[in-house]
Amino acid sequence: MHSAILRYIDYVARFGSIRKAATALNVASSAVNRQILNLEAEVGTPLFERLGSGVRPTPAGDYVIRHARKTMMEWEGTLSNISALSGNISGEVSVLVISAVTVHLLPRAVESLSRAHPFISLRISEVDPNDNAQQMRDALPDIAILFTDRRHREYEIVSRVPMKIGALMRADHPLARRSEVTLTECAAYPVALLDGPWALSTVADSEFLKTGARFNAVVKTNSLLLSKEAMKAGLCIGFYTPTGFIDEIRAGALVHIPLSEQELAATEWGLFVHRSRAASPSIRAVARVLTEGFEMLRHDIETLAAREVAGFSAAR
Numbered sequence: 001m002h003s004a005i006l007r008y009i010d011y012v013a014r015f016g017s018i019r020k021a022a023t024a025l026n027v028a029s030s031a032v033n034r035q036i037l038n039l040e041a042e043v044g045t046p047l048f049e050r051l052g053s054g055v056r057p058t059p060a061g062d063y064v065i066r067h068a069r070k071t072m073m074e075w076e077g078t079l080s081n082i083s084a085l086s087g088n089i090s091g092e093v094s095v096l097v098i099s100a101v102t103v104h105l106l107p108r109a110v111e112s113l114s115r116a117h118p119f120i121s122l123r124i125s126e127v128d129p130n131d132n133a134q135q136m137r138d139a140l141p142d143i144a145i146l147f148t149d150r151r152h153r154e155y156e157i158v159s160r161v162p163m164k165i166g167a168l169m170r171a172d173h174p175l176a177r178r179s180e181v182t183l184t185e186c187a188a189y190p191v192a193l194l195d196g197p198w199a200l201s202t203v204a205d206s207e208f209l210k211t212g213a214r215f216n217a218v219v220k221t222n223s224l225l226l227s228k229e230a231m232k233a234g235l236c237i238g239f240y241t242p243t244g245f246i247d248e249i250r251a252g253a254l255v256h257i258p259l260s261e262q263e264l265a266a267t268e269w270g271l272f273v274h275r276s277r278a279a280s281p282s283i284r285a286v287a288r289v290l291t292e293g294f295e296m297l298r299h300d301i302e303t304l305a306a307r308e309v310a311g312f313s314a315a316r
Helices: 004-015 018-025 029-043 059-085 105-116 133-137 199-211 224-232 243-251 281-315
Strands: 048-051 054-057 091-097 120-126 143-147 155-163 166-170 190-193 216-220 238-240 254-258 267-274
Touching: 004 018, 004 029, 004 054, 004 059, 018 029, 018 054, 029 059, 054 059, 059 091, 091 281, 105 120, 105 281, 120 281, 143 281, 155 281, 166 224, 190 224, 190 238, 216 224, 224 238, 224 243, 224 254, 238 243, 243 254, 243 281, 267 281
Parallel strands: 091 120, 091 143, 190 216
Antiparallel strands: 048 054, 143 267, 155 267, 166 238, 166 254
């Protein structure tokens, strides 16, 4: 019903390249470029600035991109509402998540959703915690699981799970029997750090000015899997919430020790749902399953925390 140009515009903006967009769309680059040139001629101004490394939207292009995405989302919602009339909820739901979600929470949610609503398709994008702001400002995902941030005003936080950033290490590590540790104490051992600025870096810099400590990073990476394997091998300490490591903590392969620094003591994840799309049957169904997943995650984290407290008390 809607012209292919809407999808072409969306993909070119996402990939920053006509060639990459054409590959993802499985069409010829010349076809995508021709459609964009025709539209530029129609509106009377360039929509993309051609660069040596790709393309980027012009101010006029930003308006057209927003229109294209809004139109496609409304059409998806219309299709979803029509399918719901027959009792079969269908449609694609876009979900933006941070990496830890893909390990424990999301697999269970996908399994539950596929049983209850086999005609719903999920488009899941994993994002670095520092890189989600632009996607949320552009209102790209229907649903997001991120650290809570009230600046995303187009989204409602429908569920929350309290989290603590802690030091993760193998159970036989010298610090593993502590009830809490400082960043300075952790700095006496090799560590794995996230590659890029984040809250812990700022807190560590402030603390290390006083203590003279410094991190010895075995690896700097945004790969949770790589960090996990390095910690399981006893090579380093990592700094994460427990969510992506629940199975390893439960099995006793890793322990999660709370950090003493108050700035890192408490945070939370939020389940964000786009306000204007929340009534869509498919988005509502996905949000409901993920809300149940949040409750299960909360229970898992509370159970592990209680077990660790009991273990620390027994060790004394």
